[in-house]
Amino acid sequence: MHLNEHEIRAFYDRELGEAEMQRINTHLADCPSCQIRMEAISQRAEWVQSQLEMLSPLPEEPSLSVMAARSQLNDILIKEHKIMFKKYFTRQYQPAWAALCLVLILAVAFVFPPVRALASSFLGLFRVQHIAVVEFNPANMPDETSMQRTAEDFERLMSKHVTLEKSGEPQEVANATEASGLAGIQVRLPASLADQSPRFTYQSAAYMKLLVDLPSLRAVLEAMGRADIQLPEELNGTTVEVNFPASVTAIYGQCKAPPDPDEQKPEMINLGCTVLVQMPSPTVTAPPGIDITQIGEAFLQLLGLSREEAAEFSQQVDWSSTLIIPIPRSGDISYKEVLVDGVTGTLIQNDSTYYPEYTLMWIKNGMLFALTGRGNGREAMEIVGSLQ
Amino acid sequence: MAETVHRDTIRHMEPKSAAIEDSAAFDFEAAFQEYWWRVYRVLFRIVGQQDEAEDLAIETFWRLYRHPPRRVDNLGGWLYRVAVNLGFNALRTQQRRQHYEFEAGQQAWQESLASNPAAEAERNLARDQVRRILGRMKPREAQLCILKHSRCSYAEIAAALGIAPGSVGTLLTRAEQAFEQLYRKEEEADHAS
Numbered sequence: 001m002h003l004n005e006h007e008i009r010a011f012y013d014r015e016l017g018e019a020e021m022q023r024i025n026t027h028l029a030d031c032p033s034c035q036i037r038m039e040a041i042s043q044r045a046e047w048v049q050s051q052l053e054m055l056s057p058l059p060e061e062p063s064l065s066v067m068a069a070r071s072q073l074n075d076i077l078i079k080e081h082k083i084m085f086k087k088y089f090t091r092q093y094q095p096a097w098a099a100l101c102l103v104l105i106l107a108v109a110f111v112f113p114p115v116r117a118l119a120s121s122f123l124g125l126f127r128v129q130h131i132a133v134v135e136f137n138p139a140n141m142p143d144e145t146s147m148q149r150t151a152e153d154f155e156r157l158m159s160k161h162v163t164l165e166k167s168g169e170p171q172e173v174a175n176a177t178e179a180s181g182l183a184g185i186q187v188r189l190p191a192s193l194a195d196q197s198p199r200f201t202y203q204s205a206a207y208m209k210l211l212v213d214l215p216s217l218r219a220v221l222e223a224m225g226r227a228d229i230q231l232p233e234e235l236n237g238t239t240v241e242v243n244f245p246a247s248v249t250a251i252y253g254q255c256k257a258p259p260d261p262d263e264q265k266p267e268m269i270n271l272g273c274t275v276l277v278q279m280p281s282p283t284v285t286a287p288p289g290i291d292i293t294q295i296g297e298a299f300l301q302l303l304g305l306s307r308e309e310a311a312e313f314s315q316q317v318d319w320s321s322t323l324i325i326p327i328p329r330s331g332d333i334s335y336k337e338v339l340v341d342g343v344t345g346t347l348i349q350n351d352s353t354y355y356p357e358y359t360l361m362w363i364k365n366g367m368l369f370a371l372t373g374r375g376n377g378r379e380a381m382e383i384v385g386s387l388q
Numbered sequence: 389m390a391e392t393v394h395r396d397t398i399r400h401m402e403p404k405s406a407a408i409e410d411s412a413a414f415d416f417e418a419a420f421q422e423y424w425w426r427v428y429r430v431l432f433r434i435v436g437q438q439d440e441a442e443d444l445a446i447e448t449f450w451r452l453y454r455h456p457p458r459r460v461d462n463l464g465g466w467l468y469r470v471a472v473n474l475g476f477n478a479l480r481t482q483q484r485r486q487h488y489e490f491e492a493g494q495q496a497w498q499e500s501l502a503s504n505p506a507a508e509a510e511r512n513l514a515r516d517q518v519r520r521i522l523g524r525m526k527p528r529e530a531q532l533c534i535l536k537h538s539r540c541s542y543a544e545i546a547a548a549l550g551i552a553p554g555s556v557g558t559l560l561t562r563a564e565q566a567f568e569q570l571y572r573k574e575e576e577a578d579h580a581s
Contacts, residue, residue: 005558006555010557015557048564051518051567052537054515055433055519055537056433066425
């Protein structure tokens, strides 16, 4: 029984086990025809290898060191963080956890790692009752190099002090009733979309805890060149906890998953997809005696507002119950306050994608709602108008 | 039951894509250290230019970071798969462009040959020839040759190309035959002209 091609080649490459190698060795010793084939195959293999060897980089040809390469990759990742906030609005299909958690953590926290971490360290919200939008100019933020230097330190700092707990992934449920039961809330749905047979997912509650280490925070601010921003001393050593209650997501229409990274052309994600997320307002537990206003102003200054502007804005906001959404100043994204569902809500319009998209958020009777879909404010308002 | 999830850095606090939530845990930094050079070299062999090879290598690891595989039983295989795909796509683009530029009689191409010292020019010509042949082979066969040359094991090759480990030997031999045939054709064409 002669050797097959794979056996001959694998023998040559020494890719077989001991026993096999032995067996084939023995066979070769007695089989001239297999020997000839082995000879031919190995000669060709060596020749091809020598041809390919010409492609190898020579020692004198310089190239990036591993560290330099890693640092270049980091540059790219950080740059992507900067446009991620904008990208968020194009994600139409999100499990409830990603959607709402993203809104709350990312919207309160955001584009730049230090800002992100800093924000989560003084959320200063007790139960979210209002939403306010702050526009900021990314150009006013610390420049990229100093950001990069401090970003890693800051992350290391925060990593020791941040705990995130969630009990499981979002699960698909059969209908609104089941979702209501699981989440313990009365799910409201837009009647105007009822004919689109919604799908429902349920995300159980999650919890985040943050231990504040003020000296390190201050060191980071200093490294960013913002030693002028003051944080109250009482904050040091405190623990801030955020509770995200269970949420229900209703998905209407055609919602596609995020695009395949291997595909060449950009995917149009929104094919007439509307998503409504609802959950009881998150609660934040922070130690008593903290001057929330001072923290809020520090946050605004970090976003690039002057001390006076920060103070002025701060006066108009009830920090203890307001969710702040920072929006980078850009021609494509606009926002305005609208009257929906009997309360004041915030409508954010994103025109940077193929189709205009909106996100409408409001809080009613202690429930936080977020509606995203294709179109403009009018469509959004109509949908909310039909909520039951 | 609540499960505590301790994340190492704050960037993990933001949901990037669904993939990172259910992919297997692995150490990105360690993977980067371990595989960077091998990935870079494979790409250099394919595209022949340092800058481009670096860019493609960084992109390979970017994909690992942003869209990690669900299973990591063969991380090397996964990285090689991404790398050879990127590399051969780039090679084809390069060769199409070179072909066009050559046909159009672009001065630059001629000049760059003239400005290199003789040994370097000769080496570049030889490299170009090999890469040209690779570009003309069936993609999988070209990838097989490159990966084998880059000292990948049969297991890594199988994982990278999505073939059965027991077929690697046969397919590799055939790929080398194809390489040889194309090489002969080129030689004949050269002598004829």
